[in-house]
Amino acid sequence: MNTETNDSTEFRQKPDKLKHEFHRHKFRLHHHAYEDFHRSQWQTKPTSWAFLIYRWLLAIFFNVGVATCIYFYFLGGRWFIYLTNWGFMLCGITSTTGAICLSIYHKHPEGMVQRVCIIKCYWACYWTNLIIAYVIGIVYWGAIHFKKGEDDDRGDVSTVYNLWTHAMPSLLFTVDHMIVAQPSRILHFIYPFFFGLIYGIFTIIYYLLGGLDVRDRTYIYSMLNHAIPHQSLGTMALITLLIIACSTFHYGLYRLRVFIAGKLKKLQ
Template sequence: MRDPSSQCCCQPMLDEFQKSKFALHHDEPGDFCRSQWQRGDRSIIWLLYRWLFAAFFAGGVLASCIQHFNEGTWFIYLTDWGFVLCFYACTYGAVVATIYFIRPSYFEPGSWALKIYWASHFTTTVLALMITLVFWTALYPSMAGGPIGLYNLWAHAFNSVCMLIDCFVVAFPTRLMHFIYPLVIGLTYGIFSLIYYFAGGTDYGGNHFIYFILDWERPGLAIGSVCGCIVLALIFCVMVFWIYRFRIWIYERCVQPPTEVMQTREAPEKVQRV
């Protein structure tokens, strides 16, 4: 039997580069409805956690939309797209957890409801991290001086913090090949900003662009920004994957009984001998 400890530390990531890992299928539907750390099949604490997260983002989205609606320009910003996705993913997770708490056998392997949740959670996490980094490094320094403000913290900092915490407590896996989903959202927004520019749209301040780094009057800058964001998104996909692997590493050593760990590791070897 091959000793798992002798494997390269990068082997889990190398194993991800398979065609099957693009799919949104997972054999255990309960993993999408539970926490990695809960005891037992159902947990009222987990259910409360899920709804508190949903309420947190619901309050932020509602307050920011009311305060910054400005004849609909609220909807043109990637920040607000990401904010809405945070609300959507967390609320979706709360609904899934509630259904499971009431009726654990409701979801079946391959359920489309769970596939949508899996893709949206990963996409939202990667997008939140990218929004946070780009805002504080490229956009905020160019803004007029003054207090940071609750909205900036809520939409450009708390979003990433909350989604990273969620990545560390959920029970479902992360697939590196799911990078295609945040990539599609990013490219969709880039195309939207181009269409918005040609349609004569303006930003909150009346400028003929949404963000100055997406000013299509300077196509080199805009294209470079889109390409840079794609690279950042891919880097964050890898980062989120390793957060998942770190979570499993801690779980196997601190929570999961040693017999279960050995069974998990020996299963592939048994399949090979059949």
């Protein structure tokens, strides 16, 4: 049974006061109205066919991208060593899960809302995907894309797939973040942090086992060259700060979305 209360007795979707967002229980995946995860902020009826169609189009877009990217750039399995591709797979998983859950909600609303464990997993996955997409985009366009020659970490990937994997996730999921009705939490930065931590541990293990990148170098990314420990640790620290910054930014977008919805009388 849900025990968490909301500061507003008028609208269940009105967020808590900012000072309450830093309470310890906000690390948890708990919400007082789980139906918000299956609705658009802007729909007027309990279900929306337009929102459902949109969700499936988003899922198809990313899953086609993941499947074709693996087909063209499998690289003997080394497609799976790059953070970009971890994030791209997460886009496919998140969008597909959202579309399936919404489809079930359309047929059995009460039954879907009661599947709290699934909803919580989706919430963690959604927030992780949203933040990691931004981190990947910022790091790629800021530190990798314009590097040339032997120090180029990109490999030979077409412009289409560069945009598909490094630009479209952050762009489309930002739009999605402004469409959905689900809440956001600043302290949920821990979920993308754990995702990044798992990837960092993977790169260390890969290095220790003698793994090579597509150019037969002993590191996957030059900034994560574990032969230079202080450099790789510094990179990990900066990525952590970037995760916190992106989480704060997207929490701000959530508050903006709710504010606009309130002005347009779309809060429920």
